[in-house]
Amino acid sequence: xxxxxxxxxxxxxxxxxxxxxxxxxxxxxxxxxxxxxxxxxxxxxxxxxxxxxxxxxxxxxxxxxxxxxxxxxxxxxxxxxxxxxxxxxxxxxxxxxxxxxxxxxxxxxxxxxxxxxxxxxxxxxxxxxxxxxxxxxxxxxxxxxxxxxxxxxxxxxxxxxxxxxxxxxxxxxxxxxxxxxxxxxxxxxxxxxxxxxxxxxxxxxxxxxxxxxxxxxxxxxxxxxxxxxxxxxxxxxxxxxxxxxxxxxxxxxxxxxxxxxxxxxxxxxxxxxxxxxxxxxxxxxxxxxxxxxxxxxxxxxxxxxxxxxxxxxxxxxxxxxxxxxxxxxxxxxxxxxxxxx
Amino acid sequence: xxxxxxxxxxxxxxxxxxxxxxxxxxxxxxxxxxxxxxxxxxxxxxxxxxxxxxxxxxxxxxxxxxxxxxxxxxxxxxxxxxxxxxxxxxxxxxxxxxxxxxxxxxxxxxxxxxxxxxxxxxxxxxxxxxxxxxxxxxxxxxxxxxxxxxxxxxxxxxxxxxxxxxxxxxxxxxxxx
Numbered sequence: 001x002x003x004x005x006x007x008x009x010x011x012x013x014x015x016x017x018x019x020x021x022x023x024x025x026x027x028x029x030x031x032x033x034x035x036x037x038x039x040x041x042x043x044x045x046x047x048x049x050x051x052x053x054x055x056x057x058x059x060x061x062x063x064x065x066x067x068x069x070x071x072x073x074x075x076x077x078x079x080x081x082x083x084x085x086x087x088x089x090x091x092x093x094x095x096x097x098x099x100x101x102x103x104x105x106x107x108x109x110x111x112x113x114x115x116x117x118x119x120x121x122x123x124x125x126x127x128x129x130x131x132x133x134x135x136x137x138x139x140x141x142x143x144x145x146x147x148x149x150x151x152x153x154x155x156x157x158x159x160x161x162x163x164x165x166x167x168x169x170x171x172x173x174x175x176x177x178x179x180x181x182x183x184x185x186x187x188x189x190x191x192x193x194x195x196x197x198x199x200x201x202x203x204x205x206x207x208x209x210x211x212x213x214x215x216x217x218x219x220x221x222x223x224x225x226x227x228x229x230x231x232x233x234x235x236x237x238x239x240x241x242x243x244x245x246x247x248x249x250x251x252x253x254x255x256x257x258x259x260x261x262x263x264x265x266x267x268x269x270x271x272x273x274x275x276x277x278x279x280x281x282x283x284x285x286x287x288x289x290x291x292x293x294x295x296x297x298x299x300x301x302x303x304x305x306x307x308x309x310x311x312x313x314x315x316x317x318x319x320x321x322x323x324x325x326x327x328x329x330x331x332x333x334x335x336x337x338x339x340x341x
Numbered sequence: 342x343x344x345x346x347x348x349x350x351x352x353x354x355x356x357x358x359x360x361x362x363x364x365x366x367x368x369x370x371x372x373x374x375x376x377x378x379x380x381x382x383x384x385x386x387x388x389x390x391x392x393x394x395x396x397x398x399x400x401x402x403x404x405x406x407x408x409x410x411x412x413x414x415x416x417x418x419x420x421x422x423x424x425x426x427x428x429x430x431x432x433x434x435x436x437x438x439x440x441x442x443x444x445x446x447x448x449x450x451x452x453x454x455x456x457x458x459x460x461x462x463x464x465x466x467x468x469x470x471x472x473x474x475x476x477x478x479x480x481x482x483x484x485x486x487x488x489x490x491x492x493x494x495x496x497x498x499x500x501x502x503x504x505x506x507x508x509x510x511x512x513x514x515x516x517x518x
Contacts, residue, residue, distance in 0.1 A: 036367070038371075038373075039366070039367045039371070040363040040364075040366055040367050041363075041366060042366045042369065042371055042372050042373075043371055043372070043373050044371045044373040044375070047375065301360055301363065301364065301367075302356075302360070304363055305356070305359045305360045305362075305363040306356060306359060
C-alpha cells in the first residue's frame with residue numbers, strides 16, 4: 001500500500017471517527033449540563049435513567065423523535081427546514097482543522113505517517129471565524145422563517161449580538177495569529193511548545209479573556225442568551241420549532257460548545273500539548289479531551305452563575321469595552337512582536 | 342465610575358464571587374428529597390385523610406354516632422347513620438366520608454367528644470378510581486394505622502393485623518435526611 005492511499009484511508013477514518021466521538025460526547029454533555037445545573041443550585045439533577053441518570057439524553061432523544069413535527073402554516077417552509085442544518089454543519093466543520101495530536105512529525109501508525117488532524121489548513125483561523133459567521137444565519141433565518149414575532153425578535157437579537165461580538169473576537173484572535181506568525185491551528189499549537197508557561201494565555205491574557213467572553217455570546221449562552229430569553233421572547237428563534245427539528249438546534253448548540261471549548265484550548269491553552277513536558281507520555285488527544293471537558297465545565301459554571309445582561313448592557317459591553325480593549329491588545333501585541341521578534 | 346470600580350470589573354471580582362457561591366453549592370449536600378424513594382416526615386399535627394380509632398377493649402370503633410362531626414363539617418362530607426347496640430349504646434351503623442369534598446380542616450377531629458375520628462399523616466391519596474375517595478367505616482378503621490404515633494398508641498394491639506403495613510413502626514422516612 002503506497003503512502004497516498006494510506007493517507008486517504010486514515011483521512012476517511014478520522015473524518016468518520018471525529019464526528020461520531022463528538023456526537024457521543026455531546027449526548028453526555030447535555031446530561032452533565034442538566035446534572036450540573038442541579039448541583040449548582042443545590043439539587044441532584046436527573047437520576048432515573050441509567051446509572052446516575054446518565055442515559056437521560058437518550059431518553060430525551062427518544063421523546064423528541066416521537067413528537068409531532070409541526071411546521072407553521074404561514075412559515076417559509078423551505079427556509080424553516082433548512083435553518084437547523086445551517087447551524088449544525090458549520091459546528092462540525094471547524095473540528096476538521098483542529099489538531100488533536102502532533103502533525104507532520106515522526107508519529108506513525110502501522111508504519112505510515114499519521115497526522116493528528118483532519119485537514120492541515122493554512123487559514124484555519126479564518127475558516128473558524130467564517131463558519132461562526134455562517135452559523136448565525138441559521139439563527140436569523142430560523143427566526144425570520146417562523147413567521148412569529150418572538151422568533152423574529154430572537155433572530156434579530158442574535159444577528160445584532162453576533163455583529164457586535166465577532167469584531168472583538170476577530171481582533172483578539174489576531175493577537176494569537178501574530179505571536180504564532182500563522183493562521184493555521186497546527187502552527188499555533190506548535191508555537192506553544194513546551195511547558196504551560198509557553199502557552200499564549202499568559203502573554204495574551206487580555207485577548208484570551210475577550211475571546212472567552214465573546215465566545216459566550218457566540219454560543220448564545222447565559223449571560224448572553226438574549227436570542228432565546230425565555231422571560232421575554234418565549235424561546236426566541238426556537239419558539240415555532242418542535243420535535244427533533246428543535247432537537248437539532250439543541251444538539252448544534254452543544255456541538256458548538258465542544259468545538260468552541262476546543263478552539264479556546266487550542267488558541268490559548270496549548271491545544272493537545274501536556275501542561276508539563278514530563279507528562280508528554282500521555283497522548284495528545286487525551287490532553288485535548290481533558291482541556292475541552294474543563295472548558296465545557298467552565299462554560300456551564302458561568303451559565304448557572306451569571307444572570308442575563310440587558311440588551312443595552314450587552315451592546316455597551318461589546319462596543320465600548322471589548323472592542324477597544326481588543327484593538328489595544330492587538331496594537332500592543334503587534335508592537336511587542338515586531339520589536340522583540 | 343471610579344478607578345476602584347474599573348479595577349474590580351477588569352478583575353471580574355463580582356463574577357468570581359458569584360462563581361464561588363455556585364461552586365460551593367456544587368459540592369455541598371443537596372437538599373432534594375427524591376420523593377417516591379424517600380419521604381419527608383409529616384409534622385405532628387399534619388391533617389391527612391381521616392381515620393376512625395378503635396377501642397382496644399372491644400376492637401370496634403370508639404364512635405358513638407353523636408353526629409357532631411357531621412354537623413360541624415363545613416363541606417358536609419360526613420354522613421352517619423346511628424343505631425342502638427343490644428347493650429343500649431349508641432353506635433354508627435354506617436360512617437361515610439367523602440374525601441373529594443373534604444377540605445382537611447380538622448374540625449371533625451376537634452369536635453369529637455370521644456376522640457374517635459382523627460386526622461392522620463396519610464397524604465398519598467392520588468387514585469385512578471374516584472370511588473377510592475369515598476371512605477366507609479371499614480376503610481376509615483383500616484386507616485388508623487396511619488394515625489399520628491401518640492394517637493395510634495392508644496389503640497395499639499387493637500388494629501386488625503391484616504391491614505397493618507409491614508413498616509407500621511410509627512412515622513416512616515426521615516425529615517430532610
